[in-house]
Amino acid sequence: MPLRTSPRLTLFAGTITVAALALTGCASSASGSAADAGGSGSVSEAAAAPTVEVAALEPAVGALAGGTTVTVAGTGFDGATAVASVAFGTEPAQAVDVRSDGELTVVAPASFDFAEGAVPVTVTLEDGTVSEASADYTYEVQTPVDSQMAYAFTHWQDYNLAEWGVFEDNDCGNFVNQAMLQRGWEQSPEWYSDYATTGDYSFSWIRGNPMDEYYASRPDTTRYEFTDRSQLKIGDVVMLDWDPQNDNGVDHTQIISKVTQNADGTISIAMVGHTLDSTYRDLDNAVTVEKPGGTAHFYGIA
Secondary structure (H helix, E strand, C coil): CECCCCCCCCCCCCCCCCCCCCCCCEEEECCCCHHHHCCCCEEEECCCCCCCEEEEEECCEEECCCCCEEEEEEECCECCCEEEEEEECCEECEEEEEEECCEEEEECCCCHHHCCEEEEEEEEECCCCECCCCCEEEEECCCHHHHHHHHHHHHCCCCCHHHHCCCCCCCHHHHHHHHHHHHCCCCECCECEECCCCCEECHHHHEHHHHHHHHHHCCCEEEECCCCHHHCCCCCEEEEECCHHHCCCCCEEEEEEEEEECCCCCEEEEEEECCCCEEEEEHHHHHHHHCCCCEEEEEEEC
16 A cells, blocks of 8 residues: 655764853942041952853764763863753753763764754753853764765755655655665665666555565564654654554654653654655654544664
């Protein structure tokens, strides 16, 4: 059965040093002349305002998909006001662990839109103070998942027509499988496409249920159910069923582009894909608002 779709939607080795910068101010409070007052004027000092800075990272380079443990060294991390968050560019880091006033560790998040390049690392305290200086963390393609996701975010809307063509109104499987080739999978008689040149392809490349069966058959995949979100990671594949009551199987497929651990303990999943062209499409919204009553299962890719 063809994959059914919904309307189109365009939807970081070094050491960091943080120096505490004390700013001292003087305020004179003399009333009239010294003779009138019978002595010298009184002087008060303004309290030094603590600051937090970021100067270096170890390591300073990491994978697009994140997951690297980074040591951030410096000053101002363990003062009267606790560290509230650490960000790599616009993306919040995970597992922040303050070791001392001059060192903390974090797990780097994925690069936003899986773009290569340098982003600043900033520390924010609970009182709202943001680090005054920042070291840069450089993202680069390092892993098969990086290659998969860089491809997906390059071609989520700019389709690779010359190499793969497009299945009008039903290109989601075509797109996911293109990205899996970038991850390192190889075509076989059971799973292939030559659609752009000869028009030939396997049903496991383009149709929902045959694709589902092929993924289930591979030794490097693990099936997870809708409630197994703690097992999921960037690059895993989502198989969506818009109407499970009809028992007709998979209707749509996308790739996990973000896994977010929320403050309330829940996990949010975002997806990138074709047909309804998107980069961070929310899974829960898809199966409640877009397609009420829908569900999904997943393939964890080794």
